Amino acid sequence: MAADGPVSPASPIDRLLAVMRQLRNPDGGCEWDLAQDFSTIAPYTIEEAYEVADAIAGGDPAAICDELGDLLLQVVFHAQIAADDGLFTFDDVANAISAKMERRHPHIFGDATTSDVRQQWEAIKANERAADGPKGALDGVALSLPALLRAQKLQGRAARVGFDWPDTEGPRDKIAEELAEVAAATDDAHRHEEVGDLLLAVVNYARKLGVDAEGALRDANLKFERRFAAMEARAGGSLQGLSLGAQEAHWQAVKASE
Structure with missing residues (x-):
């Protein structure tokens, strides 16, 4: 039966989940919401994350609250799509991330003690990846990340296994080398490739300087x-x-x- 009006469950999150269930309800739901799937919603999810960042940069708490709501809706939307397909539920999502945070913070939620929390975090993440089977050092860096950010993450992963310059001189010289190769490129395809190499070198230099290239x-x-x-x-x-x-x-x- 179609809903008669706004739903009002006990908690705000229950209310939001109920709203999304009704939007995806074949009986009286929204035609647009019913037509969506993971792939069609993904661009909106990325867009909403950027709008949260913009609101934070603007320093307006009301705008941050509003944009966080839009981003939360994206999580709820994906979870409802999954529930409709019998894959998983919002509770599964919430429980999984809670378990992950508890697992990755044994010094908070367990008995472990450490003086290097970041090193512990990275070791736990590495163990999680290893549990999923053999993987390369660069596996798992999302393809949908902005190119500069992805380049920085890839280079950081490579550095963890020792593939890195010992200082800033190497990547700085590499920029000059790549600039010369751009100038020497003979056609559009070659220039495309060499400009990409140049940008990668600039990101690497920024990383060695401790600068967030994307930011x-x-x-x-x-x-x-x-x-x-x-x-x-x-x-x-x-x-x-x-x-x-x-x-x-x-x-x-x-x-x-x-």
């Missing part, structure tokens, strides 16, 4: 947007029609003002 580029994008908007304001609203020299003068003036 650094995100901040650089914001800075560029801010400066470009200030340039447009100085130029009366648009840079269209200005010479490159005039645009550069505006750019330098904005930089100086900061």
